[in-house]
Amino acid sequence: MNKMIKNEMKLEFLSKSNNEGFARVVVACFASQIDPTIEEIADIKTAVSEAVTNAIIHAYPNGEGIVKIVARLYDKELEVEVSDTGIGISDIEEAKEPLYTSKSGLERSGMGFTIMESFMDNLKVESIVGLGTKITMKKKITTKEVSLESSTYEIK
Numbered sequence: 001m002n003k004m005i006k007n008e009m010k011l012e013f014l015s016k017s018n019n020e021g022f023a024r025v026v027v028a029c030f031a032s033q034i035d036p037t038i039e040e041i042a043d044i045k046t047a048v049s050e051a052v053t054n055a056i057i058h059a060y061p062n063g064e065g066i067v068k069i070v071a072r073l074y075d076k077e078l079e080v081e082v083s084d085t086g087i088g089i090s091d092i093e094e095a096k097e098p099l100y101t102s103k104s105g106l107e108r109s110g111m112g113f114t115i116m117e118s119f120m121d122n123l124k125v126e127s128i129v130g131l132g133t134k135i136t137m138k139k140k141i142t143t144k145e146v147s148l149e150s151s152t153y154e155i156k
Helices: 017-034 038-059 112-119
Strands: 007-014 066-073 077-084 122-128 132-140
Touching: 007 017, 017 038, 017 066, 017 077, 038 066, 038 077, 038 112, 038 132, 112 122, 112 132
Parallel strands: none
Antiparallel strands: 007 066, 066 077, 077 132, 122 132
């Protein structure tokens, strides 16, 4: 059975580092429609930031390109795809290893995929060398239970 999409948004921007903050806030605002907790919003922003930063830093070493985000809302789940048409990843498993980086000259930790995996419920990385990379992340949103217990006050 396929899940019903409640809403969907698409965003494209140049692979400039100052667009990372914009992307994370847009996705967080979009996700707010399914009433996530503050912690869930922070997790989403962190994971999107890592995915977008990876695309900006690694996808287009010889210039700028386009980074695309597609976000979908389901009943209580957010799905985010971050993709590029850059150089791709030759060994995804190696790239997902903690502390691995293909840009050792930069002050980077190599923890992007590890962070994405820890802040989201599901992470899928697809890449073809020379064609680009697509990262798909999913986050289940918890249902907040609101207690409406009645209280009795006595005024003396």
